[in-house]
Amino acid sequence: MNMAINGLPLAIGLVVLCACVAFIITTGTSYLLSASGNIVYDLYKRYSKKEISDKKLLKMNRYVVVALGVVAYVLAMYFPSVLAIQMYSYTMYGASVTPALLATILWKRATTTGVLSSMVVGGVSTIVWEVVLNKPFELNSVLFALPMAVITLVVVSLLTQPKENMSGILVKN
Incomplete structure (x- = not known):
């Protein structure tokens, strides 16, 4: 990213920088969604005694994504x-x-x-x-x-x- 900011012409640097940021964001969201899906569907739904609607599972999945994001942020602040x-x-x-x-x-x-x-x-x-x-x-x-x-x-x-x-x-x- 440093090369995109300091070593490339402005137009090309912006494209490379946007690609880098997109890569980072999509990787992060993929990890969060994957982990959340594992928690909600593989653990909670599988071992729950009651029937859970898809709407409730989706809502729960969203909350777990946010919670995992907060945990990831806290961990990132803890490690140097x-x-x-x-x-x-x-x-x-x-x-x-x-x-x-x-x-x-x-x-x-x-x-x-x-x-x-x-x-x-x-x-x-x-x-x-x-x-x-x-x-x-x-x-x-x-x-x-x-x-x-x-x-x-x-x-x-x-x-x-x-x-x-x-x-x-x-x-x-």
């Missing part, structure tokens, strides 16, 4: 750079989702309770390490959160009865 946000999101994903995903594929003894517990502990451990403890010794939070998530996954899965594993195959008790 895009790289910091990316590192934090990869750490959160690596500590909470990766062990659960691998366990569902590779470990037949993984239970739903163990996987969900692992995801929660991985996410909470990342937040505690980063926000509450303020990154002790300047170590990345994945060094703390990933082992916590894996230990939780194994312990909770071993302590709970497997009715069926994550792939839907019945397991003998």
